[in-house]
Amino acid sequence: MRCCIHRGSDQIGGSCVEIESNGQRLLLDLGLPLDALVDHPEKYLPNIQGLDGSDPNLLGILISHPHLDHFGLLNCVSPKIPVGMGSAARRILAAARPFMPGNWPDSATGWDYQDGHKFIVGSFKITPYLVDHSAYDSYALWIESEGKSVFYSGDFRRHGRKSILVDRLIQKPPSPVNVLLLEGTSLGRLNGEQNFLTEEEIERELVQAFSSAKGLVLVHASSQNIDRIVSIMRASIRTGRKLVIDLYTAAILEATGNRRIPQSNWENVALLIPQSQRVQIKKHGWFDLLNHHSANRIFFEDLSRQKEKSTLVFRPLFCRDLERNDCLEGAVFIYSQWEGYWERDSYEDLKIWLEDNNIPKISIHTSGHASPADLKEMVKAINPQKVVPIHTFFPDRYVDLFPGVEIHADDEWWEV
Ligand SMILES: [Zn+2]
Numbered sequence: 301m302r303c304c305i306h307r308g309s310d311q312i313g314g315s316c317v318e319i320e321s322n323g324q325r326l327l328l329d330l331g332l333p334l335d336a337l338v339d340h341p342e343k344y345l346p347n348i349q350g351l352d353g354s355d356p357n358l359l360g361i362l363i364s365h366p367h368l369d370h371f372g373l374l375n376c377v378s379p380k381i382p383v384g385m386g387s388a389a390r391r392i393l394a395a396a397r398p399f400m401p402g403n404w405p406d407s408a409t410g411w412d413y414q415d416g417h418k419f420i421v422g423s424f425k426i427t428p429y430l431v432d433h434s435a436y437d438s439y440a441l442w443i444e445s446e447g448k449s450v451f452y453s454g455d456f457r458r459h460g461r462k463s464i465l466v467d468r469l470i471q472k473p474p475s476p477v478n479v480l481l482l483e484g485t486s487l488g489r490l491n492g493e494q495n496f497l498t499e500e501e502i503e504r505e506l507v508q509a510f511s512s513a514k515g516l517v518l519v520h521a522s523s524q525n526i527d528r529i530v531s532i533m534r535a536s537i538r539t540g541r542k543l544v545i546d547l548y549t550a551a552i553l554e555a556t557g558n559r560r561i562p563q564s565n566w567e568n569v570a571l572l573i574p575q576s577q578r579v580q581i582k583k584h585g586w587f588d589l590l591n592h593h594s595a596n597r598i599f600f601e602d603l604s605r606q607k608e609k610s611t612l613v614f615r616p617l618f619c620r621d622l623e624r625n626d627c628l629e630g631a632v633f634i635y636s637q638w639e640g641y642w643e644r645d646s647y648e649d650l651k652i653w654l655e656d657n658n659i660p661k662i663s664i665h666t667s668g669h670a671s672p673a674d675l676k677e678m679v680k681a682i683n684p685q686k687v688v689p690i691h692t693f694f695p696d697r698y699v700d701l702f703p704g705v706e707i708h709a710d711d712e713w714w715e716v
Contacts, residue, residue, distance in 0.1 A: 301716040306346035313369035321445035324422040332372025353378025364454030365438030374405035382410030386437035395555035431456040434668025458674040459498040470681040480684035484692030485669035497666040506535035515630025516607035518614035523549040550593040564593040600625035
């Protein structure tokens with residue numbers, strides 16, 4: 301069995317690994333680089349034979365989880381190539397697509413992962429392991445062939461709401477593993493034995509911020525970070541606030557297929573449609589979707605009257621409506637995503653809007669990635685012959701943390 305990291309050996313984002321055995325090939329992830337210009341994703345396609353669907357030896361693409369930097373190039377390859385992912389992940393991508401700009405990848409058919417259930421693709425045996433991450437329905441993948449095996453960590457953490465999944469993996473690891481392809485996002489972000497806040501700690505910080513806010517709380521979080529939406533919901537209940545969501549968030553929450561996740565028809569949840577979404581609904585005729593989520597629909601006049609009793613899952617498309625409808629007196633803005641997006645000038649208009657409206661910004665967030673200490677425990681449990689860095693800006697730091705480190709550059713082929 302041979303392996304080639306096409307992208308990710310020294311960067312975070314755009315992950316893609318090719319595995320070859322007996323002339324047959326599989327891809328692990330096909331992501332868009334984080335700094336890519338999304339108008340022309342095809343420019344970032346790695347040089348892999350058969351992406352046009354012409355090579356039957358390219359058996360399929362196994363996506364670890366529904367983050368753009370892991371699946372974002374799927375729309376640039378032939379739909380004839382089967383795609384594996386979790387079934388909830390597939391539903392989430394399908395639910396998100398209508399709300400996204402043109403190039404949002406289609407959810408092609410293929411294998412639906414089931415946690416711990418092995419399946420066979422050509423000469424490969426694949427076992428998906430559900431893991432804790434900021435994307436819902438994320439997997440690590442164990443690939444066996446020719447008496448050898450590769451364990452691909454995907455993205456994972458051990459401080460979210462599903463940390464028990466990673467505990468379980470550490471207690472009962474796959475064995476034997478020749479190569480562990482290990483993500484190292486946190487290297488360079490945390491040092492030594494430092495840890496990230498847990499999602500429970502995030503909930504406590506949210507409770508504090510919500511209780512001291514005099515008006516509406518705007519929480520800027522990804523609607524696909526389901527752990528975070530749960531934290532916002534729980535903190536809202538604990539502070540007597542209602543969770544207000546738009547149609548996109550309502551559709552994503554339903555697509556999880558998990559009725560313990562907040563839904564638009566829960567009594568503590570309200571649906572609020574911003575003007576630009578109203579236009580979209582009309583234009584595309586999404587009236588069934590709107591009706592389906594309208595059990596608790598409110599309007600901006602209602603929000604204006606109940607602002608101190610509401611938490612809005614904020615997206616910038618709400619700005620003008622909130623301003624026009626007097627919803628902002630005493631408002632607080634909580635930024636609950638990666639600070640890198642904020643620093644990178646992605647939100648210049650939003651920054652001006654907050655300043656103009658005198659809205660203070662608080663940051664409450666935790667990483668979707670394992671701390672170095674948790675990575676170490678994972679390596680110790682799996683006990684692989686080789687640890688190969690991926691999804692990191694600091695491959696050189698692996699040798700200080702793990703035994704058996706072997707660094708491979710992008711596009712280099714090596715034996716497992
Ligand atoms: Zn991810």
